[in-house]
Amino acid sequence: MSRRSLGVRLALAVLAAALAAAAALALLRRRRTPLREPETPEVVASWPPVPVLGRPTEADLARYDKPPPKPPRLPDLPLPSLPEEPVARRRVQRWAAVVVVLGLLFCAQQWLENSVFPHYDESTTENYEVTWEPSFSCQAPAEPGWEEVFAAACGSD
Numbered sequence: 001m002s003r004r005s006l007g008v009r010l011a012l013a014v015l016a017a018a019l020a021a022a023a024a025l026a027l028l029r030r031r032r033t034p035l036r037e038p039e040t041p042e043v044v045a046s047w048p049p050v051p052v053l054g055r056p057t058e059a060d061l062a063r064y065d066k067p068p069p070k071p072p073r074l075p076d077l078p079l080p081s082l083p084e085e086p087v088a089r090r091r092v093q094r095w096a097a098v099v100v101v102l103g104l105l106f107c108a109q110q111w112l113e114n115s116v117f118p119h120y121d122e123s124t125t126e127n128y129e130v131t132w133e134p135s136f137s138c139q140a141p142a143e144p145g146w147e148e149v150f151a152a153a154c155g156s157d
Contacts, residue, residue, distance in 0.1 A: 082089050
């Protein structure tokens with residue numbers, strides 16, 4: 001069984017558990033509770049007893065009763081269309097064809113890349129160790145005169 005199918009199965013199990021919990025919650029809430037008598041709200045005296053700025057007059061109320069002004073109507077503009085000249089029309093059609101071809105080329109490139117290069121999980125590269133080996137060995141060559149140089153570089157006596 002692959003690692004990917006385990007993730008799918010786990011997601012399906014979590015989804016099934018969430019649906020079961022939602023159904024149980026809906027059934028519990030559906031139970032009828034005994035009806036209570038509606039509470040009558042207490043009448044509280046308004047405070048302050050007189051408005052601070054005074055009571056509005058009939059003129060104030062008439063001024064506020066007017067409907068809001070309507071926004072100005074925009075002029076009827078013609079809908080955009082292709083240019084009438086054949087040269088300009090061909091130019092627009094060419095650019096549209098270029099955009100469509102580039103979009104198809106991009107989609108094909110993505111499809112090809114996804115099918116050729118597999119996507120690895122990051123967890124497969126976590127435990128990767130890089131080992132380093134020196135580019136030279138600390139053994140002196142057979143040629144005379146190099147013994148001191150290798151002894152100093154390798155830290156031996």
